[in-house]
Amino acid sequence: MYAVPELKPCHSFSRIAVLTSGGDAPGMNAAVRAVVRTAIARGIDCFGVHRGYSGLVDGDIRPMTSRSVKNIIQRGGTILKSDRCLEFKEQAIRWQAYETLTEMGIEALVVIGGDGSLAGARLFAKETGMPVIGLPGTIDNDIPASDDTIGFDTAVNTALDAIDRIRDTADSHGRVFLVEVMGRNSGHIASEVGIAGGADFVVLPETEVRSDTFQELSTERTRFEEKSALIIVAEGENEQRIHQIAGDLKQQGHEPRICILGHTQRGGSPTGHDRVLASGMGAIAVEFLLAGYGCHMVGVRSGAFFACPLDEIHLAHPESAAEQSFDSLWRLLK
Numbered sequence: 001m002y003a004v005p006e007l008k009p010c011h012s013f014s015r016i017a018v019l020t021s022g023g024d025a026p027g028m029n030a031a032v033r034a035v036v037r038t039a040i041a042r043g044i045d046c047f048g049v050h051r052g053y054s055g056l057v058d059g060d061i062r063p064m065t066s067r068s069v070k071n072i073i074q075r076g077g078t079i080l081k082s083d084r085c086l087e088f089k090e091q092a093i094r095w096q097a098y099e100t101l102t103e104m105g106i107e108a109l110v111v112i113g114g115d116g117s118l119a120g121a122r123l124f125a126k127e128t129g130m131p132v133i134g135l136p137g138t139i140d141n142d143i144p145a146s147d148d149t150i151g152f153d154t155a156v157n158t159a160l161d162a163i164d165r166i167r168d169t170a171d172s173h174g175r176v177f178l179v180e181v182m183g184r185n186s187g188h189i190a191s192e193v194g195i196a197g198g199a200d201f202v203v204l205p206e207t208e209v210r211s212d213t214f215q216e217l218s219t220e221r222t223r224f225e226e227k228s229a230l231i232i233v234a235e236g237e238n239e240q241r242i243h244q245i246a247g248d249l250k251q252q253g254h255e256p257r258i259c260i261l262g263h264t265q266r267g268g269s270p271t272g273h274d275r276v277l278a279s280g281m282g283a284i285a286v287e288f289l290l291a292g293y294g295c296h297m298v299g300v301r302s303g304a305f306f307a308c309p310l311d312e313i314h315l316a317h318p319e320s321a322a323e324q325s326f327d328s329l330w331r332l333l334k
């Protein structure tokens with residue numbers, strides 16, 4: 001359970017809206033449910049914006065009730081649908097969205113999404129003055145100010161489930177498997193899956209792969225007569241990277257196989273961890289609005305929720321230095 005900050009309500013709202021944006025993440029539904037139910041408990045009407053910022057621009061905004069969020073806490077994806085709305089990067093379009101909301105009497109917005117969605121939320125709040133609270137909802141866990149994001153834990157466990165299966169066949173055939181996991185430019189899924197899956201190597205986006213990088217693999221395989229190996233490759237920017245590594249391994253006499261887990265990692269029922277995180281963040285988002293916050297994200301640090309200014313979501317805190325902990329842990333486990 002998370003520690004909740006003490007908040008004094010000093011604002012009132014009649015109507016607020018909630019949306020999900022960017023790649024969907026397991027737990028987004030739990031967060032929507034919590035926003036809607038907390039708003040209703042506080043006497044506020046809550047509206048759901050469909051298809052992220054696209055729905056704000058088109059006015060695809062519908063009233064929500066306690067019943068409309070029944071039976072969704074366990075469902076992956078997002079009942080509000082999501083989108084990558086490139087035109088929201090234009091100021092004129094953001095003003096159009098603001099007018100749509102004010103015409104409907106909506107006074108504040110809750111945005112559930114990744115770093116891009118929160119960048120849009122920040123601009124929208126600053127330019128229009130409408131109070132906006134963001135929730136970090138992305139499998140990538142690439143929001144440095146928060147220790148955790150909604151969907152990350154589920155994605156790690158989904159990837160692990162697949163990796164454990166791959167191990168069985170890798171072991172039976174004595175093969176080297178390269179498994180690519182998602183995460184865009186962040187290596188959080190790769191590093192957690194690497195540790196939890198007992199991988200032989202983890203190639204993070206920032207890892208420099210040289211011709212002798214996997215030399216150790218060949219030596220160990222000969223020495224221990226252990227033929228199978230598991231290499232986790234973070235998605236990164238270069239789609240060809242995993243194929244290049246496979247090519248290098250072939251030249252060194254291995255017979256590598258590639259498995260790209262892709263969007264399987266985005267779907268599925270959220271873990272208990274993500275349901276609790278999302279429920280807490282959704283409820284606190286409404287409480288933050290009532291306490292007068294208006295350009296903030298609900299972050300979690302050392303087990304406590306806190307209000308992080310949207311200006312500062314890219315700033316890491318020393319206790320969240322995940323990359324450093326990965327390096328030192330990895331060295332001990334090898």
Ligand SMILES: Nc1ncnc2c1ncn2[C@@H]1O[C@H](COP(=O)(O)OP(=O)(O)OP(=O)(O)O)[C@@H](O)[C@H]1O
Nearest residue numbers: 022023084085088089113114115116117119120138
């Ligand atoms: N700089 C920006 N200004 C305004 N809006 C933005 C900006 N960056 C992103 N957005 C909006 O947020 C949407 C989602 O952003 P993005 O595609 O980066 O995904 P995300 O929210 O980071 O989630 P994920 O990385 O998990 O898919 C964009 O399609 C756009 O509508």
Ligand SMILES: O=P(O)(O)OC[C@H]1O[C@](O)(CO)[C@@H](O)[C@@H]1O
Nearest residue numbers: 023138139140182183184235266
């Ligand atoms: O579903 P799309 O638009 O191809 O996006 C894929 C990207 O979205 C994420 O799943 C979430 O940001 C990334 O890990 C991945 O790079």
Ligand SMILES: [Mg+2]
Nearest residue numbers: 114115116138
């Ligand atoms: Mg992102």
